[in-house]
Amino acid sequence: MTEPEHRLTRRDLFRLGLVAGPAALVAACGWDGGPSLEPRLRAFSRLNDWVGERLLLSPGRLAKEYPVTARTPARDFPSYSITRNDTGAFPAAPSQWKFVVGGAVRKPLTLTLDMLMAMPSETYTVKHHCVEGWTAIGSWTGVRVSVLTKMVQPTPEAHYLRFDSFDSDYFNGWDLKSAMHPQTILAYAHNDRPLSPLKGAPLRLYSPIKLGYKMTKYLTAMTFTSERPGGYWEDQGYPWLAGI
Amino acid sequence: MESAAGPRPLVKRHHGLVRTAHWLHAVVLVGMIASGLQIYGAFSHFGIRGGSFPLPNPLDGKPIPHWARLGGWLAGGLNWHFALAWPFVITGLVYLGFLAASGEWRSLLFGPRDVGPAVRMQLYYFRVLKDHPPQGKHNALQKGAYTFIVILGALSALTGFAIYKPVQLSWLTSLFGGYELARYWHFLAVWLFVGFTLLHIALVVLVDPASLRAMITGWYRGRFPSHD
Numbered sequence: 097m098t099e100p101e102h103r104l105t106r107r108d109l110f111r112l113g114l115v116a117g118p119a120a121l122v123a124a125c126g127w128d129g130g131p132s133l134e135p136r137l138r139a140f141s142r143l144n145d146w147v148g149e150r151l152l153l154s155p156g157r158l159a160k161e162y163p164v165t166a167r168t169p170a171r172d173f174p175s176y177s178i179t180r181n182d183t184g185a186f187p188a189a190p191s192q193w194k195f196v197v198g199g200a201v202r203k204p205l206t207l208t209l210d211m212l213m214a215m216p217s218e219t220y221t222v223k224h225h226c227v228e229g230w231t232a233i234g235s236w237t238g239v240r241v242s243v244l245t246k247m248v249q250p251t252p253e254a255h256y257l258r259f260d261s262f263d264s265d266y267f268n269g270w271d272l273k274s275a276m277h278p279q280t281i282l283a284y285a286h287n288d289r290p291l292s293p294l295k296g297a298p299l300r301l302y303s304p305i306k307l308g309y310k311m312t313k314y315l316t317a318m319t320f321t322s323e324r325p326g327g328y329w330e331d332q333g334y335p336w337l338a339g340i
Numbered sequence: 341m342e343s344a345a346g347p348r349p350l351v352k353r354h355h356g357l358v359r360t361a362h363w364l365h366a367v368v369l370v371g372m373i374a375s376g377l378q379i380y381g382a383f384s385h386f387g388i389r390g391g392s393f394p395l396p397n398p399l400d401g402k403p404i405p406h407w408a409r410l411g412g413w414l415a416g417g418l419n420w421h422f423a424l425a426w427p428f429v430i431t432g433l434v435y436l437g438f439l440a441a442s443g444e445w446r447s448l449l450f451g452p453r454d455v456g457p458a459v460r461m462q463l464y465y466f467r468v469l470k471d472h473p474p475q476g477k478h479n480a481l482q483k484g485a486y487t488f489i490v491i492l493g494a495l496s497a498l499t500g501f502a503i504y505k506p507v508q509l510s511w512l513t514s515l516f517g518g519y520e521l522a523r524y525w526h527f528l529a530v531w532l533f534v535g536f537t538l539l540h541i542a543l544v545v546l547v548d549p550a551s552l553r554a555m556i557t558g559w560y561r562g563r564f565p566s567h568d
Contacts, residue, residue, distance in 0.1 A: 134416075140423035152508045159507045172390030223519070225506065227414065229383035231519055232390070305507050333415035335422070340507050 138333065145337035149271050153339050159279055159304035162221045167287055168232035173224075175294035177313065178264035178328065186293040187263045187314050193298055195282075197244055199319035200254035205247060209284060209298050215239045218281050222304035225340050236302045238283035242276045244318070254320035259301050259312035268301070268312045269325030274339055279304055282315065307338040353477075353551075353560035355442070361435040362555055364427060365493075371424045373530050374410035378417030381409065386524050395524055425500065432493050447477040447568045450487040454480040476568030489536055496529035 179187040195212065198204040221235040241257075257270040274280060280303040284291055291297040296313025303311060309329050330336045354362075381404045387393025411417030439445040450458075457480035463469045465481075473479065478486065502513040502522040516522035544552055550562030560566055 134419075137416075137419040137423050140426070141419050144422050148505070148508075152505055154508060157508060157510075160510065168388065168390045174389070223388075225519070226383070227418070229379065229523065230385070231388045233388070329415070333419060335415075335418060340505055 134333070141333075141335050145335065148337045148339045149273055153273055153305070155273060155277060159222050162223065162233050164221050164235060164287075166233045167221065168234060170287075173232045173234060174226070174230070176308075177294075178266045182264060188293060189298050189314070190262060193316075195299055195315060196317040197248050197319075198317065199258070199321055200251045201248040201320050202251060203248050205244070212239055212282065212299065213284060216243060218279075219285075220279060220304075222279070224304070224308055226308045227334065227338065235287050236281065236283040237285035237288075238281035238299075238302060240278060241280045241282060241301075241318070242278065244282065245276065248320075250320045253322040256321045256324050258317075258319045258321050258325035259315060260317040260319070261312050261314040262316050263296075263314040266312065266314070266328045267325070268310050268327040269321075269330065269336065270310065271337065274303065274305060274337075277303065277305055280306075282318075305339055307335075307340060309334065310338045348561050348563075350559050350561045351566045352558055353554040353566040354558050355438065355444070356558060357438050358435070358444070359555055359558060361431050361438075364431050365435075368424050368428045368431065369533060371410055371420060372428055373533065374408060375417045375420035375424065376526075376530060377404045378409040378411040379414065379421060380404060380527060382414045382417075386527075387520050393520065393524075395521075397524075397527075422504075425497075428493075429497050432490075432497065436490070448483060448486045448490075450480070450483040454483050456480075458484055475564065477564070477566055479564075485536070485540070492529055492532055492536070496526060496533070499523075499526040499529065502526075 175186070177186050179185065193209070195207045195209075196204070197207065216239070217237055218240055219235060219237040221233060224232045224234060226232075255272065257272065257275045258267060259270065260267045280301070282299055283296075283302040284299050286292070286295045291300060296315070299315045300313040301311045301315060310327075324336075327334075327336065330338075384399065384401050384404070385393075386395065386397055386400070409417070411420045439448065457473060457475075460469060460473045461475075461479045461481045464472055498512060499516055499522045501509055502516050503519060503526055506513040506519045506522075513519055513522055516525055548562055548564060550560055554560035554562070554566075
């Protein structure tokens with residue numbers, strides 16, 4: 097599950113410099129770097145993750161909130177799903193849907209939607225940033241990940257979070273710093289209504305400090321781990337942190 | 341300008357660091373632009389979804405040709421872009437540091453006193469003035485161009501950071517008018533770079549081919565002075 101660590105060495109930097117030149121010119125073929133260079137690029141991506149998480153991410157800085165009048169019309173707000181890519185339909189929740197909070201914790205929990213909705217909630221209207229470059233504004237309501245975290249009491253081995261879904265094999269790995277951010281929530285409502293299957297019903301992760309693909313939809317579980325979990329797109333090469 | 345005095349002396353014109361920075365930037369910039377176009381292709385529009393955008397984009401919705409892209413797909417483009425950003429920014433900072441430390445900036449920075457000479461230089465190129473106006477290492481138009489390209493480099497990096505971390509660096513993003521506008525300025529910088537480079541190459545070939553050798557070896561035997 098966890099990919100091998102790519103360490104960045106001085107030689108890698110030098111090689112990248114050497115290769116960047118011809119490589120840039122080989123852009124002529126829409127080249128992706130090939131099997132020899134692609135791992136080096138991923139090493140840089142990990143370096144950028146480190147900078148993004150350790151140096152740039154401020155635990156208390158809040159993403160700007162917008163008035164509800166700024167909401168993007170539903171028809172203009174795209175929705176993606178792996179299941180839909182494969183079958184043409186957004187995935188439907190299993191009949192006995194429950195949300196499992198576990199892993200490296202002292203008090204694992206299994207929650208129903210009603211239990212989640214009875215907990216203290218957060219509502220905000222924020223801008224959604226997609227890795228593709230588009231943006232849209234929407235309102236989201238849910239429970240802070242940090243609130244659930246306090247309830248389950250993670251052990252000292254808990255360094256990451258893994259969010260699983262019933263959308264094919266989609267999942268995401270998260271750093272704890274971003275997960276504990278006050279605007280990182282498990283959302284069950286969008287624009288004052290229960291989530292539709294397009295938006296990840298019955299429960300999805302939402303956070304305006306991450307790109308859209310980090311916000312796991314159709315959630316089934318949230319697991320504290322000691323090893324860094326990858327992710328559906330992350331394992332294929334997309335930046336792991338994707339913090340904005 | 342072509343004086344009758346025998347063969348001109350070979351003079352040292354560019355420090356090794358300047359030459360290295362020049363060619364490194366040239367190469368890295370090609371990669372930055374190609375990977376940037378790959379990224380742009382994932383959503384080839386500007387403005388928030390469902391909203392209007394006040395500025396024109398002749399390339400709206402147009403596919404970017406395969407030969408102009410680097411990375412193979414969006415993730416590859418992103419990884420190339422964010423890796424090459426390191427040498428792009430570091431080389432730029434080293435270059436600026438060198439200019440500051442060496443005093444070389446004096447022959448490159450366009451200032452108010454260069455306005456008059458720049459006009460005369462332009463009139464010469466338009467063949468209104470017959471004689472080439474006197475100049476130091478660079479004429480006033482060159483100073484304008486080289487000052488512009490440094491500012492453009494800085495703005496392309498800053499608008500890049502503004503759209504890379506629009507929440508953590510929200511002050512920077514706001515400075516450029518918000519995420520959607522910052523993304524537009526970042527894209528506009530591409531075409532200014534491309535325009536500059538084409539003009540730059542044309543002028544080297546047409547006006548001072550000896551300057552190409554100077555930028556490769558450092559040594560210059562051409563028609564212009566190498567010091568102010």
